[in-house]
Amino acid sequence: MRRSMNDEQQSDTSDRRPRGKITVLFNISAAVILLAILVGYACYLQVREGTAAVVTRFGEPVRTILKPGPYFKLPWPIEDVRVFDMRKQIFNTPYTATLTRDRRNVVLLTYVVWRIEDPHLFLQSVGDVTAASAKLDGMVTAAKNTLMGRYDLSALVSTDTKQIQTPEIESAIVSEVKQTAAEKFGIDIEQVGFKRIAYEQANVTAVLAQMRAEREAEAKQLRAEGDKESRRIRDNAAVKSEEILREGRLAAGRIRGEAEREAAEIYAKAHRSDPDFYRYWRSLEALKKTLGKDATVVLRTNQGFFDLLSDPPEAPKNKPKTKPKTNRLNQSKDVSISGGGNE
Structure with a gap:
């Protein structure tokens, strides 16, 4: 009995040893696989369409990826990735007051259409979109204040479309800030426009007076053109009537001369007869x-x-x-x- 029990105990012990080894091996394999997945995930980089990635190594940019697709990088904290949106973005500047050449205070709300052109330079000089908005606000506001000092208020608001020079001013602002933004911040400014134009209460009366004066000037011009056209029509009518009367007088003279000639012939004939x-x-x-x-x-x-x-x-x-x-x-x-x- 005792021998049989010992034999059973020895057999159970021998069975447990292989099972424990298998479990340990399984756990080790699972840990290795999980670690490999984690390391692979940390080393995997996916660049999507419309974005760009800048790989930094210990905080210093080492390469820029512009084309979409999968890429490899060293795991964090050795290498890190900063992803930037390369699509067009719109930034609205706050309301800013500026003076025109005729000393009129105008409040302008400006929008800026921009995109990241150089991600590496953008990361080094700006860092993120919030800081880029502040840089754009300063550059556009300075250029706007400088250029508006060269134009009168009528270049922004006027009843005469020939005096409106808003597209010219917007293009001049783009030319003023485009090169600086590209060289210093890696930003491409494509368009600057005036979203809204407002006036201080003191300028409303001046604006209305200017619009009234422009309307009156336009009305006077229209009246002058109407008078000129009416005089032209009267002169043409007088010329035509004079031509008609002259032709009538010539025809009457010919008829009268012919009649007088015939009458003279009749008188001569009558005189010769008796x-x-x-x-x-x-x-x-x-x-x-x-x-x-x-x-x-x-x-x-x-x-x-x-x-x-x-x-x-x-x-x-x-x-x-x-x-x-x-x-x-x-x-x-x-x-x-x-x-x-x-x-």
Whole structure:
């Protein structure tokens, strides 16, 4: 009995020894694997699209990674990684007051579109986005105050679009700060713009007066252009009417000349046909013109010019003779004529 119990105890002890070794080996393997995973994770570096990484060794930058993908680095605390967003960013400056050339105080809210161009220089000179915002605020504000002193208030606000020079001022600010930001801080400033323009209460009246003056000047210009156009239209109408009248006078002169020529031919023909009758008829016409309307003339019948009334011309010889009528004017020496000249 005792031997059998000893044998069983020895067999149990021999079984436990291999199992304990396996457990120890498993634990060691698990620890090694876990340590390898931790070390591998500490040495693994993943650079994403739109970002850049700067690897530092004991705080000093040693390399810059710009392309996305997996990379290897030494574990912390030997090497560390600073990741930067390389996409465009917008920074809004606080409200800042500035003076224009005409001594007007203007409050401007400015925005800046920028991105990190050199991550290595950015890390050494700035460090992070918060510090970069402070640097941008100082540079843009200084450039804005300097440039606004070269422009009047009308360059920012005016009813005349030709006087607005806001794009020119914004471009000038970008040119002023772009090179400095790239060389000192590794920042590329792409755009600077005025987000809002405000005025102090003391300048509101001046701005309104300026706008009113510009409106009045524009109205005067429009009226002057209207008057000029109306004068031009009147002058053209007068010229055209004068041309039409001149053409009418020329046509009337030609017609009148033609009529007078035809009348002269008719008179000449009548004179050639019967000179005595022609003189008689012309004398009658002259008598009609001489005696006006409601005229009364008392003359002797044998007096010149009126002798045609008492002594009319004889009929031509080639015409048939007719019995002459007794002229009552021959019966008296005096005659009284009354009536209009056209009767």
